[in-house]
Amino acid sequence: MKWPLLDVPGTATLKDSRSPTPGHLSNKVPVVQHPHHVHPLTPLITYSNEHFSPGTPPSHLSPEILDPKTGIPRTPHPSELSPYYPLSPGAVGQIPHPLGWLVPQQGQHMYSIPPGGFRHPYPALAMNASMSSLVSSRFSPHMVPHPPHGLHQTGIPHPAIVSHAIKQEPSGDNAGNSTHGSPSVPVKKEEEKRPHIKKPLNAFMLYMKEMRAKVVAECTLKESAAINQILGRRWHSLSREEQAKYYELARKERQLHSQLYPGWSARDNYGKRKKRKRDNKPDSPQESNFSPQLKKQCVPYLPSEKMCDSPTSSHGSMLDSPATPSAALASPAAPAATHSEQAQPLSLTTKPEGRTHHPHFPLPGKASGSSSTSSSTSTASHPNISLHSQSAALLSRPIPFTTLPPSLLSPSSPFHQAALHSHHALLQTQPLSLVTKSVE
DNA sequence: TCACCTTTGAAGGAG
């Protein structure tokens, strides 16, 4: 499928609709976002509903240009990109992340954007230098120039790039200096030299970025873990159209990323974060059964969440009553969810139906299946199990208030696919979803 | 100071 890169139909729609709360929300986030600023990529990313025709491309289809793998010429060629990513190395400025516009309240661009970043109102298409600027946000200027190994031919740094220094390895920022007198092994040197290119954000991450500030503002919560839980629920409560927007964004994000860094692999970042030790599970089987990861923290966070909810959602009831998936089910399918966000900010409403699944969701060609499949396959078909799982889930998790852990409810996207078949599926979905989680 | 927690999704590797 071809995605019109330039389509600029309804551009700002998404933003408008959903994020009323502007910048001030970002109490925490230092970001400055001028409401008025227009994201350069906007055209590229417009998410007007029209844009997403439901039938749209399964995420995995790499649209337009992309497809480096297939070898389609269009790929990374600058010429193609030019309109969008014409960055000349020198011209680097700061490129706001495509989502930047999406995330006004935060003010932060996905790939951090400096205050000055948005100065250029990118005209719909013409953003040459500006684009380049887009990208560089995270790096120190000096890193930009050097397109280490994987940088896009254009030498365009992507916002995703982060200098090691920032996160983990303090040293190496000399990237600029090829000489980099480091005596260390070449390999090391190379590492240092190359900027850390982050993974593109997925749909949910994009959503989190956008909504985090809101949630924080609404609740007093600050812990990301708690907020993320809320966001996770909300995510599930989004209508499919809404989610589709994010999936779409994410897809573009990945696309852009791949164009900028053709050679980059997610694996490149492996091990950059210290290893997570969380693996309790392997050791303690019993525990693993119930709580895979043993979320000790769970307890604490949830409560807070609740707090949050109660205030906002007067109908705290919304909190999905735990058991009530049925109730949820009852509710009509869900496109309604749309407002849910704003209307019921914190409500944890279970979102059963809402989630009707997105047909076109990500269905990642191959990927789609992966996680989802695993979970879904195992249980999907058995509603009974769902109960089972529920209980299991309960056991495993603290599950504070009534609500089932949303996570349980949430059918991770993939699984939806199955659901897609029939609306009926919806009904089952919930339970199933539960299963999913539990299975994990 | 830094890993962990938490969420979903994507991607890669292992079997």
Place this chain on the structure above:
DNA sequence: CTCCTTCAAAGGTGA
């Protein structure tokens, strides 16, 4: 092909 692991954001928390 399936399953598992890691990372992406983010900020408080505990070691």
